[in-house]
Amino acid sequence: MLHSLAEADLRPREARCAQPASDHWRRTATRVGAVSYLNSKPLVHGLSSILPDDRFRLDYPSRLADDLAAGQLDVALIPSVEYLRNPEYSIVSDACVATHGPVLSVKLYSRVPIGDIRSLALDEGSRTSAALTRLMLAERYGVIPRLEQLPLSRSTADSECDAVLLIGDRAIHPPAEEFEAVWDLGEEWVNWTGFPFVFAMWVARPGAADPALSRLLSETRDMGVKSIDQIAAAEAAGLNISERTARDYLRDNLHFRLGSAERKGLELFRELLEPLQLIPGSRSGSAASRS
Known part of the structure; x- marks a missing residue:
């Protein structure tokens, strides 16, 4: 049975680990994958300067999901439906890609x-x-x-x-x-x-979750959200859109925190998908802990 999303380990940062997250990650062999789209830039802003080059990469969401399932990644920002399909996965951060209305992309x-x-x-x-x-x-x-x-x-x-x-x-x-x-x-x-929709979240394979992981990813998200103007300026030209379009998209169309409303929307998504057999790998029934 799937765990209750409300029970994911989203404790306050100080309750998880006092060790600086960046120092911890430089010493680990954890392989991390993130989405290459503009919608995920606030979640990965600065990560490339923290994680070793051979342990961090950007790719399309479907490929990240396949690599996480194949054991080629340990932690990845994957499509929410792939989390729902695998009862062994755990959410490792309250950072996500979600929307409360038009998503544009x-x-x-x-x-x-x-x-x-x-x-x-x-x-x-x-x-x-x-x-x-x-x-x-x-x-x-x-x-x-x-x-x-x-x-x-x-x-x-x-x-x-x-x-x-x-x-x-x-x-x-x-x-x-x-x-x-x-x-x-x-x-x-x-x-x-009437609920938000969650497109992607940070997920770990069994045994890959780490006490410093949630803090690192949450802090990265917080810094990324504060840097939206900078991200828009850096990314707009390459996407052939205006800085204003990029900025408004990141600021107005997207939401980057997995809160209670987002978790309820994700649970409803699961409940609607299961009778249609669109998540054949999931387990039916009431939610159970996977954190």
Whole structure:
């Protein structure tokens, strides 16, 4: 059975470990992976100067999830659905990527009315957003489409499917094509359920959680949130967006703390996914501790 998210070890920093987190991590062999998208920059701001180069890397969320499952990483910022699928994983920080409304970087583009979707191309980098899309199509419209994968190097124009899911930095740019309907998945979820949606969180494999881990990741998040202007200035040009767009996205569309409302939203996500068998690796029933 899944543990109660409210029981994750989110104790005050001083209660966990008095040792400076950066010194601790320089001496450990823990392999850490984080998402390369703009939405995760506040969670990793400065980590590359703390963690050894050979123990820290950035990648797409789906690849990080696979590497964590394969034992090639010990701790990773992974899609929330992958945490729900594996009862052995534990949350190791209150830092996360969540939204309380429109998220901007997770979009469903449909060439037909939503209820008429029969084929769906899913962004190769997506796991949580793919499950969320399938959940809302099934629950709200009774739609169970044929699925295809959209490679990371391709765009909506390369797919003939009725609808295409895009996530991450490329989803911030609207496609040139006109669509019958466009969903911002964060906005759709919040309007539907009233809860925030958690896209990713820091998760550890069994035995990889460390007394200093939560403090390091939480402090990194706190510093990153304070540095949003700096992050936006550094990242905007490479993404072909304005600094204002990058800043507003990080400040207004995203939320980086896993609080009680976020944990309730995550529990509801699990409860809705299980009857549809969209998290086949999870254990049904009431929540149980995995912290």
